[in-house]
Amino acid sequence: MCFYMFFFLFFFSMMNFILMIYFIMNNLIIFFEWEMISLNSMSMVMSILLDWMSLLFMMFVLMISSVVIYYSKSYMSSELxxxxxxxxxxxxxxxxxxLIISPNIISILLGWDGLGLVSYCLVIYYQNIKSYNAGMLTALSNRIGDVLILMVISWMMNYGSWNYIFYLEFMKNDLIMSFISIMIIMAAMTKSAQIPFSSWLPAAMAAPTPVSAxxxxxTLVxxxxxxxxxxxxxxxxxxxIKILLLLGMLTMFMAGISANYEFDLKKIIALSTLSxxxxxxxxxxxxxxxxxxxxxxxxxxxxALLFMCAGVIIHMMNNIQDIRFMGGIxxxxxLTCLCLNISNMALCGIPFLAGFYSKDLxxxxxxxxxxxxxxxxxxxxSTGLxxxxxxxxxxxxxxNDFNLLSIYNLYDEDYIMLxxxxxLLFMSLISGSFLSxxxxxxxxxxxxxxxxxxxxxxxxxxxxxxxxxxSNMNIYGMNKFMMTYKLSNFLCLMWFMPSLSTYGISYYFLNFGQNxxxxxxxxxSEMYSGQGIIIIMKKYSMFYNIFQMNNLKIYLFSFVIWMMIIIYLLFLNI
Known part of the structure; x- marks a missing residue:
């Protein structure tokens, strides 16, 4: 099944590539619109925008996802x-x-919320306490962005349509509508894990490695x-926008410093993504x-290539992710090290690899x-970091020396993963130049x-x-001679952001919500609305049920009472 899905997605990726070339050559933009509901002046429509940007991005998403699914055939082979x-x-x-093809804020919300929900399911895929905590942190952080997008939807009702692509020129001149831009920026900051929402991104490493790739x-970030x-x-x-510039630079700087103190292989790569x-x-x-x-x-x-290489190494190391146990691999x-070196050099911006063309520019x-x-x-x-x-x-x-076990079995013959x-190695070499x-x-x-x-x-x-x-110095010696333990702890733990997010904000908000x-x-609220009405109706129905049981004693009893009332009224008239 994995091979068929790989072929299907890769075929669509190539189709998008051909279409994108055609769109760029002819300067084309295609806009589809399907009206689903029309109520007074409001209409709910499903819109699709196809231009060179959406087609190019879809090509990259489909290509990487096809390769990841093919890679999962071997990586997740023991999965039931x-x-x-x-x-x-x-x-x-x-x-x-x-999300990519939507020029409509409602369909963007569907894709946006879908990413948040499915990411939660994938982060908690390995079912343990650590994965569950990481999944909750991921879901709650992304939920802030979902709420802000919902607020944008309600705010855009002033325009009579949710096709934001037509209103950008008008909205930028409208002072009141600047609230929309602030909410969009904050929603993007939650999804792309900028300060102060950065703590969920390294925590999401609890997901399987193909998902991380x-x-x-x-996709998500x-x-x-x-x-x-x-x-x-x-x-x-x-x-x-100036605050976004400052927060973006601080995120880049913070992630670069934290990656130098981290020993978890996947978290180092996650922090480089954050940077x-x-x-x-x-x-x-x-x-x-x-x-x-x-x-x-x-x-x-x-x-994506870097994460795949990390997945192969973790597999060979008996699922150990600590880089202090690795060495000499x-x-x-x-072949894995060849891919790892080239992807790392592309990340650093070594000339004529993919990262150089964008980073240098x-x-x-x-x-x-x-x-x-x-x-x-x-x-x-941050570049130096x-x-x-x-x-x-x-x-x-x-x-460095290999520090795991005296008996080990390292081999480079898993041809599905390779x-x-x-x-992706081929694309890491050429994508920078052909995209430029x-x-x-x-x-x-x-x-x-x-x-x-x-x-x-x-x-x-x-x-x-x-x-x-x-890397050749002892970490304790480095702490002793270069900086205090408290400062290094502060830098290592992402400026205490995971603690603030979990124990500081999430804990109190969740407790408040529970109360x-x-x-x-x-x-x-329950007694005076839904449940209260049910209890009252239940009592009355039980009372009426007695009269509906055709019980002779009840009829006799009621007959006697009625007769007594009639006699009393007759005597009263006399």
Missing amino acids: NLFRFIILVLLFVISMLL LVHSS TAGVYLLIRFNLLILNTFF QLGLMMSILSMGFSDLAFFHLLTHAMFK SLYLP ILEMVSYSNLNLFVFFFYYV TMYYTIRLLMYLMI NSMFM WMIFYYPYMIYLPLNLKMMVIYVSLLGGMIGFLI LMKNIDLGW
């Missing part, structure tokens, strides 16, 4: 309910496709960025939506733009002084050197 897993992944992909590359790209005209005129999402959000808030979209697509390829898993546009030194500092330090944790990861995985990884030719109508030629032009390389080399040195339900929903 493989069919259920594949159905959940397909539901996830369908929700994302619905799909979630962190092209990119939904917020894609929504802001579509609402780009509206959000640029709001005061909140890249911060990069996309911040460059989007500067007005370069095409660059954000370009980086979103290139990042999808090498990040390049001798035993050469973004950093040069930052150097070229009229922003302050604070923004410049955060962008380049990316190189820092990548080199540290490679040192732990490939160069074939799926090689497809297709997306931009004219080539970006940025003229900068030599020092600024070479700044990306300087920062990357410096970050790589620091990563190499730190409300107990005292109002199941208390006063």
Whole structure:
């Protein structure tokens, strides 16, 4: 079944690619609309928007999901309910496709909510306490975004239609409607895990690795960025856009630092995703939506490949994810290490790989733009941190000694996983260059002084050197000589955001909700509404039921009473 699904999705991906080329060549946009309900001046319609952007993104989503399903055939081979897993992944992909092609805020909500619900089902797929806690954190964080989208739907009733794509020009000049842009930005921040909603993204690593590859590359976390790209005209005129720039940069910086303290292989890659999402959000808030979209697509390829490589390594290590137990695996898993190295180098922005074309262009546009030194500092330090944790990861995985067991069985002959990884390896090599030719109508030629032009390389080399040195130092020695234990704990635990989200906010809100339900929903409200009416009706029906039982004693009793009343009335008249 996995092979058929792979073939089906890959075929549709290629069809989307051909259509996208045709749409770009002819500058086409197709808009379908189906009216379902019409009530007075309001009409509920199902709309589909097909342009080069939606077709290109759908092509990437379908390609990655086809490869992930093929990879799952081997990775999840011991799973008894493989069919259920594949159905959940397909539901996830369908929700994302619905969100991509929707110019209508109601159909966007369907895809948006579908992503949140199915992601909860996938995060708790391995049924244990840790997975359940991670799933609840993911669902509750995304639920904030769902509520904000619902508020946007109610607010847009002022326009008489929910096809936001036609109202962007008008809404950006309407001061009251700037509330819509603030709610859209906050909804996108929850889905793309920006500060202060970042804690759910590393927690979602409780899901199976194929799901992580799909979630962190092209579906769940990119939904917020894609929504802001579509609402780009509206959000640029709001005061909140500067706050989004600041929060995006802080997310990028925080994730880069936390990844250098992490020892869980999947969480390191998850934090690198968080860092890249911060990069996309911040460059989007500067007005370069095409660059954000370009980086979103290139990042999808090498990040899915990175997670697949991590899945193979975890499989071979008896499901251990701690990188301190790994080492020297390049001798035993050469093809997996080849894919891992190339995807890591693409992440760092090594020249002529996929990540270079988008990342280098973004950093040069930052150097070229009229922003302050604070923004410049955060962008380049975060780039150095990316190189820092990548080199540290490679040192732990490939160069350091193997620390797991004296008897082990490492082999690189799972050809289903390798074939799926090689497809993404090919795309990680070429996608940057061919996307840069297709997306931009004219080539970006940025003229900068030599020092600024070479700044990306300087920062990357410096970050790589620091990563190499730190990975050879003892972590306790590093804490002792470089910083205090409390500060390193603060940096390691994502600035205490998981604690604030779970124990601080979620715990009190859930308790408050439980008290409300107990005292109002199941208390006063229940007795004076639904349940109260049922109890009263029940008592009356029991009373009337006595008279309907055809009981002779009751009839005699009632007859005697009536006779007594009549006699009393007669005597009263006399």
